[in-house]
Amino acid sequence: MPVTKWNYQVTEASEIPEAIAKAFYIAQSGRPGPVLLDIAKDAQFQELDFEYKKCTKIRSYIPEHPVDPFKVKEAAELIDAAKKPLLLFGQGVIIANAEEELKEFIEKTGIPAAWTLLGLSALPSDHPLNVGMLGMHGNYGPNIKTNESDLIIAVGMRFDDRVTGKVSSYATNAKIIHLEVDPAEINKIIKADVGVLGSAKKSLPMLTMNVKANKHQAWLQEFRDCDKIEMEKVIQKDTFPTKGGLSMGEAVRITSEKVKNNAVLVTDVGQQQMIASRYFKFTQSKSNVTSGGLGTMGFGVPAALGAQLGAKDRTVCCFVGDGGFQMTLQELGTIVQNRLPVKIILLNNNFLGMVRQWQQLFFDRRYSFTELHNPDFIMIANGFGMPAHKVTKREDLEAGIQKMLDHNGPYLLEVVVEKEDNVFPMVPAGASVSDIILEA
Numbered sequence: 001m002p003v004t005k006w007n008y009q010v011t012e013a014s015e016i017p018e019a020i021a022k023a024f025y026i027a028q029s030g031r032p033g034p035v036l037l038d039i040a041k042d043a044q045f046q047e048l049d050f051e052y053k054k055c056t057k058i059r060s061y062i063p064e065h066p067v068d069p070f071k072v073k074e075a076a077e078l079i080d081a082a083k084k085p086l087l088l089f090g091q092g093v094i095i096a097n098a099e100e101e102l103k104e105f106i107e108k109t110g111i112p113a114a115w116t117l118l119g120l121s122a123l124p125s126d127h128p129l130n131v132g133m134l135g136m137h138g139n140y141g142p143n144i145k146t147n148e149s150d151l152i153i154a155v156g157m158r159f160d161d162r163v164t165g166k167v168s169s170y171a172t173n174a175k176i177i178h179l180e181v182d183p184a185e186i187n188k189i190i191k192a193d194v195g196v197l198g199s200a201k202k203s204l205p206m207l208t209m210n211v212k213a214n215k216h217q218a219w220l221q222e223f224r225d226c227d228k229i230e231m232e233k234v235i236q237k238d239t240f241p242t243k244g245g246l247s248m249g250e251a252v253r254i255t256s257e258k259v260k261n262n263a264v265l266v267t268d269v270g271q272q273q274m275i276a277s278r279y280f281k282f283t284q285s286k287s288n289v290t291s292g293g294l295g296t297m298g299f300g301v302p303a304a305l306g307a308q309l310g311a312k313d314r315t316v317c318c319f320v321g322d323g324g325f326q327m328t329l330q331e332l333g334t335i336v337q338n339r340l341p342v343k344i345i346l347l348n349n350n351f352l353g354m355v356r357q358w359q360q361l362f363f364d365r366r367y368s369f370t371e372l373h374n375p376d377f378i379m380i381a382n383g384f385g386m387p388a389h390k391v392t393k394r395e396d397l398e399a400g401i402q403k404m405l406d407h408n409g410p411y412l413l414e415v416v417v418e419k420e421d422n423v424f425p426m427v428p429a430g431a432s433v434s435d436i437i438l439e440a
Helices: 013-028 041-045 069-081 091-095 099-109 140-144 200-210 217-239 248-258 271-279 300-310 322-328 331-337 353-362 377-383 394-406
Strands: 006-010 035-039 085-089 113-115 130-133 151-155 175-180 194-197 264-267 316-321 343-348 388-391 411-416
Touching: 006 013, 013 035, 013 041, 069 151, 069 175, 069 194, 069 200, 085 099, 091 099, 099 200, 130 140, 130 217, 140 217, 175 200, 217 248, 217 271, 248 271, 248 343, 248 394, 264 271, 264 300, 271 316, 271 343, 271 353, 300 316, 300 322, 300 331, 300 343, 316 322, 322 343, 343 394, 377 388, 377 411, 388 394, 394 411
Parallel strands: 006 035, 085 113, 085 151, 113 130, 151 175, 175 194, 264 316, 316 343, 343 411, 388 411
Antiparallel strands: none
């Protein structure tokens, strides 16, 4: 019960069609979530006259609440009165297929919009109102400006701890509007002044109709000024380094440029996840597949396999670290066997990089069980029948990425990066978003 949206034990074969229909309906409707069917062995061995009827309604189950127009009007009044509003959007926008509705709302109101890790790609990277990623390794502007904002509009996001940092010092000057399909999320972490229940696909257009057209040019310029600071202190060094070993950021930037910012990004968990999310660019939605709250190392390779099956006509670029990659690299065999053209970029720093970064910054470089004695990844890939090669020099990186992308089939590119290449900006654990640091 704690980890499933619905579960049921099937004891008779005759129950199977109805149980499966219910399972798919519950899993996919409202706020999607996992379901479990436990089919007893006796039921698996019985015969039945199979007839499948799609489930479209369950009497006691309300997947989506109707949007309250009075709540929408309350929210609209707050929006019209705000001087420094900030919109935060998450995966709920993507699940609801409300990307266009989001664009129409922010373009009418002129409100800057920032995204959570799972909201990535719902708004094109180059949209003039896109001000970047929220959270622990998000962009400087949306983090530092959260506590200067007088209104936060949260759409399809849950205010998790990576976004809020220290809750008691989060959005201290702002009123909160929360648009959310799941009633359990409203007021769970951050108290909402106005909670609007319902799908973002329906609530956003209603809100757009009720608000006045506006522009917040001076407020938006404050974010762009923050961008300049971050570019100078972090982004330029990450993505265009001129000395030292290869950086994770330049590998991500070049890959994104080579695919014209139009590939599906899949990431494992760790430093490469944050770096790829920061520097890979997007032109269309549903282009980011990453592990959210569970933080599962080893997620990348099997997720890329699934992404390629689901988007056969698109390039899938999977960024993995040397730690997480070793947890599920046996799936290289599945990728090769099914002839799936997944492009895997292994950013190898011979460390469990994110844990090492914490040990460096907060534990005086007392590195404990984070340095790795890695195997020969090229030999392993070749053993599965997957072409692969290693890049260790900056002058070979662009050609190496192009060779991987040109190959008609799956490919592993190992990029050996700096051992102490850290991910900044960073909001330290338990700190306020205002305490974001740009460098060590």
